[in-house]
Amino acid sequence: MIERVALFVTCLADTLFPDVGKATVTVLERLGIEVVFPLEQTCCGQMHGNSGYPSEAAALARRFVDVFDGFDAVVTPSGSCAAQVREHFEDLLGGDDRGVPARTWELSQFLTGVLGLEDIGSTFEGTVAYHPTCHSLRLLRVGDAPLRLLQAVPGVELLELPDAEECCGFGGTFAVKNADVSTAMLDEKIAAIMASGAESVCACDSSCLMHIGGGLRRRGVAVRPVHLAEILAS
């Protein structure tokens, strides 16, 4: 039984979306888990890894392992960062990862898989379309964990998102290096979100939500982007 976890908040949430970090803390503490936040943490190195800078990514991976070794579990509100740790650290570090990747969990994985919970006691109300982000879907294979968590919230009405598994177009540096294609993909995702009729669009990755939310706001679409942690913390 896990009683204490370290929180890996991610450089993006730390700097740009602190509410996601706060919500994650709220959720875990509500479940009676002690949350530790090692202040030495910085970044998992995903952006460097994906952009073709493996030695920089490896250095950040080494630092992550140093910072989080010694905890029974590390929880992060980011599917893509969890995927970087769990799926890529082993290769980047030549196997010298001290088992840290295996003890690192994306939030929905941790709640359903490790704690075996679905009802987190959320009082969120509203219609929600869920967008499965590519890394959580295909690399981490969280499956329907986020959906089960959302379905267990009495006030949430889950509306189907057409072509849900289609990439939103963020893709890290792809969003700016191939901005036009990224925008074309975003346009389709926004059209699907609008077709769903939902008031909010939910995902497990702040990066994708930043891209989708930025697009919704620019187009004046009144759908609210909300991280899974924020729904569960309500």
Add this chain to the structure above:
Amino acid sequence: MTTGREAILARVRASLADDPPHVVPPRNYRLRGERDRAAVIELFVERVRDYEATVVVADDPGAAVASALEAAGVRRVGIAPDLDRRLRPSGVELIEDHGLGSRDLDALDGAVTTCASACAETGTIAIDGGPGQGRRALSLVPDLHVCVVRAGAIVETVPELIAALEPSAREGRPIVLVSGPSATSDIELTRVEGVHGPRRLVVIVAT
């Protein structure tokens, strides 16, 4: 001067300097089916019908060939010189293919052949030039192909089909696998029947 062969082989060997491990492919996929004979035949008929080919199950294949040709309204039909007498109906002009030219083949209304083997799961007929099957051109050029499939020659799965055909390949026989009449999906991905191969395929399963 190095030949292309020498150069390419040298490049290949140099490229494999990392000495990749030798792989033994796992063969734990299905190697054979589990259906009984009746079910295999039924599946074959169903799958061939899915391709918009006409399928007939007959205990008198000769009569079935005659019916098929009559129904198709054809008069001049090509056959392999060694096609079994019982599969040669009267009432149509049968032309034995002793090396007909392409244009002569094109002037035929259809062809009647047997086949070497068939696969139920995919609705496939295999022709390898064996008895009654003729040259490849015979079942290719005329617009109608009537193919008699011995029920006992139908296997359930693709691995069984390939295993049945391997001896023919080793003998150097050319093999054609036919799964329905010709089709294209090149126009908006709509499957359109009938491009260059026979546009009509009639399969007679001889029980």
Add this chain to the structure above:
Amino acid sequence: MTHSSLDPAAARDARPESFPHAATGALANQQVRANIRHATTTIRRKRAGVVAEVPDWELLRSAGSAIKDETLASLDAVLIELEASVQAAGGTVHWARDAAEANEIVVGLVQAEGADEVVKVKSLATDEIRLNEALEGAGIRPIETDLAELIVQLAGERPSHLLVPAIHKNRVEIRDLFRDRFGLPDLSDDPAELAEAARLHLREAFLRARVAVSGANFAAADTGTICVVESEGNGRMCTTLPDVLITVMGIEKAIPRFRDLEVFLQLLPRSSTGERMNPYTSLWTGVREGDGPQTFHLVLLDAGRTRVLADPAGRPALRCIRCSACINVCPVYRQTGGHAYHSPYAGPIGAILAPQLAGETGAVASLPFASSLCGACYDVCPVLIDIPSILVHERGKAVARERSGIEGRSLKMLGKAFATRAGYERAQRLGRQLQRPIARDGWLTHFPPGPLGAWGRSRDLPALPAQTFREWWESRDDRA
């Protein structure tokens, strides 16, 4: 601010034929995008249906992947065995180091027959080496016989999808093309009528052709059997009726045993056209007296494949069986179509194969970045090519090759900042400072040139909040 000549990465991306530019142009063509959206949606559904039927699909994928790896690991021995088997069966084998040599061989063989035209079955390898141009240059008329290749040839275009080369054209556009080129003013856009028009046009060519050129999907080394998988019957026509058959095949298409076809003939049709089996598969071994071409030439083509082979991390790209399943699920391809890739190989496989074949030079060098790394391709690849990982690997090679430009310096700087808590927190505070002139009410109001500018063309961006998460955490600890 930055001049592209100082930044090799930006310079590469600024070339008109590089992916970011080519894609922007392609995005403007709404008709093509609609055609591609319709086509890829249809084919995804079909593929999913027939794959779901196969209870041992994952086992087949593993086997297919392993057979390909087995072949590549001893490719020299497999090719030598293939050559011996083909020769024993009465065929002749040629080895072409590059496109020029392959074209020279083929043109020479055609000229030796005294033929002034050849009928062609679709072959990506011949597209790659631009064989048609070489033939035309030698006064030989190549007649494409695949309906889509015919359409593309008549339109004077290049193919845009490796399986459905005219996917970018809808029926109305095809009708107009055929009306014009076949002289059929009353032709409708009904697909059946269009197919009939093509059939009549090509029938004559098949019946008179003396020389045919084909590609090959597989070549079994133990028996010397060549395998061509097709739908329309033009492959059978070309490989059966003429006197002389010339097959151009990439060296990676060899497989060790005839038996291995039991795996690939399940993986390929279901992955490509979403059918249980394609209409026609031709399997011929050398020449057979009294049946088909009496002269057979196999041209083995390297043209960069040994280069791909030499990189163990990039090598799995050579497993590809050209099914196009990855292309059909790619969300990037869905928006841009194939022409933006400037290669016969488009989409995910194009993004990893084309740069490696070309030695990572030219426009195709930008292709590894033409991906959001969503991973949909890896999910459907029948031979388990981990395309996202190879894309990242190729990005690493591109970055290592180019001197560090703006992107490289920024990312390295960020990496250094993230190496220590102090550097990281300093970067956070610096960000808040720098944004002051362009932030109001929690959102950025201006997007300076560069990455932020590219972002800001279509998306808003929140400003950095006044308090980071860690600052909140520390204040919480103080209160507690």
